Amino acid sequence: MSENNTYSQILETIMKNRRSVRNFSSEKPAPAQIEKIILAGLNAPFAAAAVGDRNDFRRFFIIKSDSAARKELELIALSHLKVTLKKLNSLPARIMGVTKKLAKLIERLENAKLPNAPYIIIIAELNGIPPVAPQALAHAAENMWLATSAEGLGFQLLSMFETMKENKALCKLLDIKPGEYSLLGCAIGIPMEKYGPVVRPDLKTLTKWL
Secondary structure (H helix, E strand, C coil): CCHHHHHHHHHHHHHHHCCECCCECCCCCCHHHHHHHHHHHHCCCCCHHHHCCCCCCEEEEEEECCCHHHHHHHHHHHHHHHHHHHHHHCCCHHHHHHCHHHHHHHHHHHCCCCCCCCEEEEEEEECCCCCCHHHHHHHHHHHHHHHHHHCCCEEEEEHHHHHCCCCHHHHHHHCCCCCCEEEEEEEEECECCCCCCCCCCCHHHHCCCC
16 A cells, blocks of 8 residues: 555544544643644644735734633633524514524523633634634634544634624733734534544435536
């Protein structure tokens, strides 16, 4: 078997085993593992035309579970969720009544909280023109997700932070200017249980060669 085939099989295995984990052990992964995962995020594509010669186009903020920053982050996140819920609940009744997905979203937010993972990581992508920071963040998160799976760890995407780039309290905690960066978060830790590969539909039913 060629070296390229070996790499391909390893990558395919990692991608098949990449999944969302919501229950984490209290045991902490080694800092070296977290650094490898962050490096994978740094190596993801970015929009060079949008950020120019800025070397700080992508930044990573690691919040440990036993830190003062984690307690502050929980308060900021809770406050943000309350504001979001207030906005959603103030929507016209005709919208609330016909949109089942919106009702489910509100129900999820009412019970939402930061996961019990040892590490919360916030990825910040410099905003520029063209405005493609969200796409760059998705690349970074996917790289980190795959690297997390390769390390045998668990990963949960935290989309809450996507709506918090203007949040003054959060930006103060991270020491960045409100609106300067787009944000995305994730939780990383050791899964409480083992998971099998993610089941997907048959590729042939979804593919059309033109």
